[in-house]
Amino acid sequence: MSLIQPSTQPKVSQKASGRRNENNKLYANPLPIIFAEEQSSAGVWHKALGLLLGVSLTRVLNPHCEGVFDATTRSVWVTDMKHAMTLWQRGFFGKGDLSRSEPSWLARQINARKQARTGLTSEEVTAKRRAERKQFKLDRAKAMAAAAAEAEAAFREEGRVISTVYSADGTRIIPSAATWKPSQTLPEPPRASSPTESEDEDDNDVPIENVEHLQLTLSEAFFLLWNLDCLSVTHPETGDALSLNQIWCAFQNAHVPSPSLSPNLDPPARRFDNPFLVNYVAYHHYKSLGWVVKNGIKFCVDYLLYKRGPVFSHAEFAIVVCPVYEDPADQESSPFQLQNTSPFSWSWLSTLNRVNAQVQKTLILSYVTIPARSRVPDTVLSSPACFNHYSVREVIVRRFIPARMRD
Incomplete structure (x- = not known):
């Protein structure tokens, strides 16, 4: 009897391992x-001396x-693709x-141009x-x-009844979709082209201009500029860099209906239930715990939590932000209509839980x-x-399935 047991772990292909x-x-x-x-030529002694001196x-x-x-759009646009890829x-x-x-819009356009030169596009495959x-x-x-x-x-000449589907040797007379082969070579579908071939060739030589930008939510932008100091936000009209106080006012005023498209840098009406403040509290709470926090509108929630990121695995947790007023009188006098403040129905909760x-x-x-x-006091709202x-409290909601949870 061999002491070596066969491995039960699935084999990982070299392609998947290389991608990982x-x-x-x-x-x-x-x-x-x-x-x-710092890479120092002095080596270990230089590092030990630095630790001894507290440097x-x-x-x-x-x-x-x-x-x-x-x-x-209540967002911050990063148009420089070098900065965009760094943040991503x-x-x-x-x-x-x-x-x-x-x-990845630019990469997709380049791949589509290569495919147009070497093969058929999706529209041409459909036409074929x-x-x-x-x-x-x-x-x-x-x-x-x-x-x-x-x-x-x-039947008329010999009085015999023969099959109209199969011949005497059992072969099928009427072709089926699975066995049919064209009796003649079909012409190639017309290729999509511009008015002249010369113009089409010239367009293929022109480099594609990247018109995509990275879009940051207000919570992401404020986390980057306030906690990490690695992002600066500029005014869309003047191009001047905004100070932290101006950004603090503009992000809160973005949730107040305003007829002007220009950002409002005036001091906002100080309220603790401003949607920007409530959303950022939840975002900062999970971000400070080491989670990768992304928008969860695809699954009808506010946030999705990833261990490392969407490239490595799927999100494990879906977050629904539920604001709770410490004083009910503040909710009655609030100009904001925050979601999930009133008691929700069990049908809504069951639907949301089932989706996730x-x-x-x-x-x-x-x-x-x-x-x-x-x-x-409201004066506290003058700064972050x-x-x-x-405060943030979590409640985990799970579906109870009697047939699976008896143990």
Whole structure:
């Protein structure tokens, strides 16, 4: 009897392993800033002396990215693709406005141009399939007409009844879609072209201009510029860099209906239930715990939590932000209509839980307690120090399936 037991772990292909190693190198840094140690020729003795004197040899590499505030979409646009890829590859911040997640519009356009030169596009493949389907119907109609004429002649002359589908040797007379082959070579579908071939060739030589930008939510942008100091936000009209106080006012005013498209930099009406403050409290809470936080509108939730990022695995938790007023009087006088503040129905909760359970995500209700204005003065809202007065509590919601959970 052999003591070596066969491995039960599934074999990983070399292609998948190579892709995983490439992702580990490309997305190795969880934050845009990098802490790198100085390379000294003195070696260990120089490092020990630095530790003895309390001098750190670690350098902080800050990318200093730039973005433009857009009040209409309540987001910050990073138009420089070098900065955009830095923020995406180091923490998965933002999403491409023309992509599902990673800003890959330019790469897709380049691949589509290569495919147009070497093969058929998706539209041309569809046209080819339609031509084959039309030819199959014509061949089948001819075969059915010939078989019917042969059977009628055999019955009239010899009194025999023969099959109109199979011949005497068992072969099929009328072709099926699975066994049909075109009787003649079908013409190639017309290729999509511009008015002249010369213009089409010239267009292929012109480099494609990247019109995509990285779109950051207000919570992501404020986390990058306040906590990491690696992002600067500029005014969309003047191009001047906004100060932290101006950004603090503009992000809160973005949730107040305003007829002007220009960002409002005036001091906002100080309220603890401003949607920007409530959403950022939940975002900062999970981001500070090491999670990669992404928007969860695809699964009808506010946030999705990833261990490392969407490139490595699917999200494990789905977060629904539920604001809770410490003082009910503040809710009655609030100009904001915050979601999930009133008691929700069990049918809504069951539907939401079922959607996320089908994609193997655990639903978490994140209750953000809004401080009472009677207890905390409004002057605290003049700076981000007001976040210390909020609290976050989580409740995990799971579906009870009697047939599976008896143990």
